[in-house]
Amino acid sequence: MADLSIDIRALVKRHGATLAVDHVSLQIRRGEFFSLLGPSGAGKTSLLRMLAGFETPDAGDILIDGQSMAGVPPNRRPVNLVFQSYALFPHMPVAENVAFGLEMKRVPRNEIAERVGSTLELVRLSDKRDRLPGQLSGGEQQRVALARALVNRPAVVLLDEPLAALDQQLRQQMQTELKTIQAQVGLTFVCVTHHQEEALALSDRLAVMQQGRVMQVGRPEDLYERPENLFVARFVGVSNEVVGTLADVQAGEGNLLPSDVSPSRGIRLSVPAGLQSGQQVVMTVRPERIRITPGHVADAGSNCLHGVVETMRYIGSEWQGVVRIGQSVRWTIHASNTASGSRPVGVGQPVSLEWNVGDGVVIPLT
Amino acid sequence: MRGQGIWLRGISGLGMAFLYLPIIVLVVFSFNASRLSATWQGFSWHWYGVLWHDEALLAAAVNSLWVAVLSTSLVVLLGVPAAMGLERLRGRGRQALDTIFLLPLVLPEVMMGVALLLFFVMIQWPLSLATVVVGHAAFNLPVVIVMVRARLQKLDPRLEEAAHDLGASAWQTFYRVTWPLVRPAVLGAALLAFTISLDDFIVTFFVAGPGATTLPLKVYSMIKSGLSPEINALSSVLVLSSMGLVGLSLAFQRR
Structure with a gap:
């Protein structure tokens, strides 16, 4: 495949007795923004450090542009890493920090000056080129770190929790900026993050990892709409679940006989x-796909469960409520704020929750 | 609160007086015109003139400077790589080596002197200025290691990784990133080692051979043959230059 940037083949890394990376295979395409998403300890940082060459795999191989990286030290790899702590050289002004990689590669002086200038322009830091890193704000430091990697035009740019050190507002702004810059330079980006919204917003594709294994790979909408397992369903977004047994399966549709809730009718699902x-399966539904109506609707056109509102909070753009639908089953619902701040239903009130057949995702229990 | 403040100030004032009054008296009396140290007979530069023309004393001063320069160079050359190596070490070996390297800091200097003397005799190295240089290097090595490591510990280990990631070899990483960042600490440590070497008496006393007289040894022998105000003048020069060096060392540390 000519458009393959990174080919990870059955990679294994042990840290003492634990398998930090457990036979991971991934293909990352050229020019793609790819994220490794997972909780801490999922092995995503180990994977990133093996891509950069700071850690040696115990088994398996990494190919970058078709070349095996086995035994290749970090300074000879066509990758550059943007560190979580930025790791800017504190004694060098911004321009010198950015020029460092090119100087190490013995790029001619006039070309260095030109490339440093255009890269600083790209990250909008041309006016700060003579400042020391200590004199910059967090967001500016993060852009210098990015420029220091981009200026080398590596085959792959690696980003370790790139926005973790920034405050909420700056984070969103930098998300947009990072995405724009990536599109402009057209390089392959591989980003490690534990922040699911960030991963969804930035990535072309992403891999969700847990305990050293890849749980699912796909586009953000694949992972959110069609999670293949409970871990992905719960880690990427909020998952409302009912456990039960499949019945009457025919032509891609069937009924769910729930074991933990008692619906007024059977639950239909694809x-x-x-x-x-x-x-035995779990059916999961996303909070914003659920319609909430006061009272117990007797005959709804779609799937319906009855419950009682336990909490209802207002966050501006929507209402977020928790509804108890069974002995120990609670669902979270998100209702758009379309009627000028009026509370859809009060706490303690009986409600009906409805959703379309296609919105229930079935995950088999093994 | 107010009462407490006065007490604290009083006590620290007494402490300062205890430390610095003798030195002030010493410096003041170095300008005394009298031949006897104890009585004041007017201001004079006389003893500084005598000092300047004392050949034996100047020879001892030159010896001291040589020893300080050579032993300081030696400890910097050994101490900086040792500090970097210790910083990189992990696990049990690190603690053991730590203790071994830092033990001389708490060892009584007399023991150190005896041990060094026995060692030189054992390997049949005739006592000379060279043995003094080695002796001073032995007690200054931990000083340099401690000070350089304090600085290394404050550095983000990711800095070296970043340099490596950007294509720098191990040597380029050291030359362009690590060294510029530890240089102030190395200069500070070198100045401190220089000062300690210049002032050392005990170890020098044990390991100096005949003719290898350093300034502190010379002063000691001059006191034995009667107290001359010339010693006051000499001591003043030593005190002021030591203070200057330590001040410089602190200034480098702060950078």
Whole structure:
């Protein structure tokens, strides 16, 4: 495949007795913004450090542009890492920091000056080129770190929690900026993050990791709309679940016989190929797909569960409520704030929750 | 609160007086015109003139400077790599080596002197200025290691990784990133080692051979043959130059 930038083959890394990276295989395309998403300890940082060459795999191989990276030290790899702490050289002005990589590669002086100038322009720091890193704000330091990597035009830019050290507002601004810059330079970006919204907003594709394994790879909408397992369903977004047994599976649809809630009617759902009646499954629904109506609706057109509102909070753009629908089953619902701040239903009131057949995702229990 | 403040100030004032009054008296009396140290007979530069023409004393001063320069160079050359190596070490070996390197800091200097003397005799190295240089290097090495490591510990270990990631070899990383950042600490440590070497008496007393007289040894022998105000003048020069060096060392540390 000519458009493959990184090919990770059955990579294994042990830290003492634990498997930090457990037979991970991933293909990352050229020019793609790819994220490794997972909680801390998922192995994503180990994976990134193996890509950069700071850690040696115990088994498996990494190919960058078709070349095996086995035994290649960090200073000879076509990758550059943007560190979480930025790791800017505190004794060098901004321009010198950015020029460092080119100087190490013995690029001619006039070309260095030109490339440093255009890269600083790209990250909008031309006026700060003579400042020391200590004199810059967090957001500016982060842009210098990015420029220091980009100026080398590496095959791959690695980013370790790039926005973690910034405050909320700056974070969103930098998300947009990072995405714009990546599109402009057209380089492959591989980003490690534990922040799911950030990963969804930035990535073309992403891999969700847990305990050293890749749980699912796909576009953000694939992961959110069609999680393949409970971990992905719960880690990427909020998951409202009902446990039960499949019945009457026919032509891609079937009924769910729930074991932890008692619906007024059976729950209809679309069943992925390969699942049969009698299979134990979890059905999950995203909060914003659920319609909430006061009272117990007797005959709804779609799936319906009855419950009682436990909490309802107002966050401006929407209402977020928790509804108890079974002995120990609670669902979170997000209702758009379309009627000038009026509370959809009060706490303690009976409500009906409805959703379309296509919005329930079936995950088999093994 | 107010009462407490006065007490604290009083006590620290007494402490300062205890430390610095003798030195002030010494410096003042170095300008005394009298031949006897104890009585004041008017201001004079006389003893500084005598000092300047005392050949034996000047020879001892030159010896001291040589020893200080050579032993300081030696400890910097050994101490900086040692500090960097210790900083990189992990696990049990590090603690053991730490203790071994830092032990001389708390060892009584007399023991150090005896040990060095026995060692030189054992390997049949005739006592000379060279043995003094080695002796001074032995007690100054931990000083340099401690000061350089304090600085290294404050550096983000990611800085070296960043340089490596940007294509720098191990040597380029040291030359362009690590060294510029530890240089102030190395200069500070070198100045302190220089000062300690210049002032040392005990170890020098044990390991100096005949003719290898340093300034502190010379002063000691002059006191034995009667107290001359010339010693006051000499001591004043030593005190002021030591203070200057230590001040300079502190200034480098702060950078």
